[in-house]
Amino acid sequence: MAKYRMGQNQGALEDAKHALELDPMSAFAWSSRGMAESGLGQYKEASISFEQALEINNKSPSIWLNKGMALQNARDNQGALDAYEQVLSLDPNNTMAWVYKVMALRNLGRGEEAVRITDRELKYDPASITLLMRKAYALYSLNRFDEALLIYNRILDLSPANFDALLYKASTQMSLGDYLGAIKTYNQVLQFDGNNTEALQYQALAYYRLDQYEPSLALNDRLIAQDPKSSLAWSNRGYCLVKLGRIQDAIKSFDKALELNPRNYNAMSGRLIAIRAVWPHYR
Template sequence: MKKPISVMAGMLFCSFMSFSQVEDMTPSEIRYRDSITKLNQSNAAIAASQEAYNKGIELFNQKKYKEAITSFNKSIASDPNFTAAYYNKGVAENEAEMYQDAVNTFTILIGKQKGYSKAYFQRGRGYQGLLDYLKAEKDYEESIKLDANNPKAYYNYGTLKFLQQDYNAAIKYFTKSIELDPSSPMAYNDRGSCYRMQENYPKAIEDYEAALRKNPNLAFVLNNVGTTKKKMKDYAGALIAFNRAISVDVNFFLAYNNRGVTLLEKGSLDDAIKDFEKALQINPQYAPAASNLSGIYFKRKDFKKAEDLATKAITIDPNYASAYVNRGMAREMLRKMEEACSDWKKASDLGSAEGKVCHSGNCSN
């Protein structure tokens, strides 16, 4: 007798497995496939790099330098050979005063792109910011050798020479910058300051006025005119220049301070006090204004207030020699000779000729 066959309803048993078939590819077809894949990946990386780069430029133009640097880093990460991203990253680092980072970035860029004059120029800016003047000079010289028609390279070289008090060399480079770009007021202004430091006041005024013809609304140039005319004892002309500077920029504390000094020399003590107080109101960390107020109250024989104001200036700037001279004079009148001598000694150590005279004439050691 046959056994009955048991069937489970709804169940289907399959006795085979399914495999997908891959057709064989020739070596050339494989290479083509791989090259297309790499090309697509490269195009995607380049697109991402360009997008980050464009964002960096937008942020840079908004003066958001640190955010721009972040975007340029993203651009470089996607495309390590994108030299424009390195360049603009380095410029942003200079603008953000991240000078060592800028030097590092431009060193990489110079390694990737030989003979890039602007990279040497910008690296020179970085070295200048680090006060490494020798390396800055070498980079400016290399930049000029590669591109003798870049006025900015000559201008920056001039500022470097000015900082080193080599005024003749600075004048030479500022003059070359002016020849290449007569429209820029900055080289005129800075060459004028070289002449002022050499006490060639007429030439200084000539250059400052040339700068103002390029742009009449530069408060710092008007301030320079004022300080130069004060040195020429042209107090009326100095006051006109300071007044113009303040009308251009009502918060320009340097002009208030310098106008105060001019008024002080004219004997207008009340007006001078107002200007020094205004300078301090605008910038509470401006030590010269506090020291100048000390000098006025000394003249008025309010020696305690003179001492307090000089102390305030020293608190703001512990290396401000004139404040030690003024406090020493106030303390002498307050019969605090030991403290006065200590102040004059400190002023002398900081390079003050007045401090040296006061100390040697009044103190035993």
């Protein structure tokens, strides 16, 4: 629904209710209602709407997935886990369902269970990229970054052009504080997708943490060229400029970030840092 995609969740909800008055047996309308309710933070109501949709069409992985996410947001992790299991029974390669399943297990205090599940399955298919990716993500979610990195490297030995593995490997290197390694891995990502926002954003962060502010600034400028309305990129640009001593330019960047998103607290803090660099007693 166009209104939902535009973030106009209340309007989308009204549209869905109207559609259901015309056709109460429309799984699409019930699902659309659930999406709008989720967008409004009405997660219990959303889960009920998705359940109504599933009574009409219980073979839809996407509806099961959305129900699971609504239940998880409503802090019903067991219900969410059951929904993700349904997704995986219908679509065994559904990456998102596995990711959210791991989150639900972790929230239930059963995070290690995800590792054991993949270990059992890998005994029968040790070269399965899907299973290796699942185990690596489960380890990552448990903060076992060294072990996760070993598996991402194994995946890339088997499938050097695996885009998702490259992204997750770089993220794992960031978590380990291996910023140089992450920069190299993000370069590989950018060889496949030169405008990948995640790679550009985190590569900029890696350079920043290495005190290499010029390349970090250049990457944030590149992100802004791609999306001039990115409050995050404008804010991060401001921090680079502060470190480079370009205080007035930094304040302008933070102002732009706050114009785009008045609730960007990172930009608020950065602007205060920049002002105090000029007027130390400013409060």
